Amino acid sequence: MWALVLGTVLAVGALAFVLYPVFFGVKQQPVFIAPARLNEGESAVAALREIEFDRATGKLSEADYAELKTRYTREAIASMRRKQSSTDAAADDEIEAAVRAYRAEHPACDVHGVRPEPDAIFCSDCGRYLQNRCAGCGAPVVERDARYCVSCGTRLAA
Secondary structure, three states, X not given: OXXXXXXXXXXXXHHHHHHHHHHHOOOOOOOOOOOOOOOHHHHHHHHHHHHHHHHHOOOOXXXXXXXXXXXXXXXXXXXXXXXXXXXXXXXXXXXXXXXXXXXXXXXXXXOOEEOXXXXXXXXXXXXXEOOOEOOOOOOEXXXXXXXXXXXXOOEOOO
C-alpha cells in the first residue's frame, strides 16, 4: 500500500514539474548572439554567399539577385585590392628598411657599389677610398688609391 501512495506522489510531483511552465509561464532571458565582426571585404563575401543561398531557396528573384551580386562583387574586389596594396606596401617598407640597414653598415664604392666587408676603407676592386671625404677637412676624395688628402695632407687610412 505504501508503494502505491509513494508512486502516486512521485507521479503527481513529476506532472506538476512538467506542467508548471505551461500554467504559470517562465520568465525567459533573451539570448543575445553577438554578430561576428567582419571587415569590409569579408562582409561583402558573406553577403554574396547569402544571396546565393536566398536565390537557391527561392527567396530572391533573378533581377534582384543580378543587381545584388554585381554590387557585392564590386565591393569585395575593391576591398581585396585595397588590402593587397596595403600588404604590399608594408612588405616593401620592410625590405627597404633592411636594404638601408645593410647599406649603413657596409661602405660603398662610387663605381662598384656596396662592399661586402663592413670594415673596408678602400674598395677591394678598384682601390678607391670609400669614405669619400677627408676626416680632417671634409674635402671630397676623388683620386684613385689616395692615401693622403690633397687639400690638407691628412692621412686617409692607417
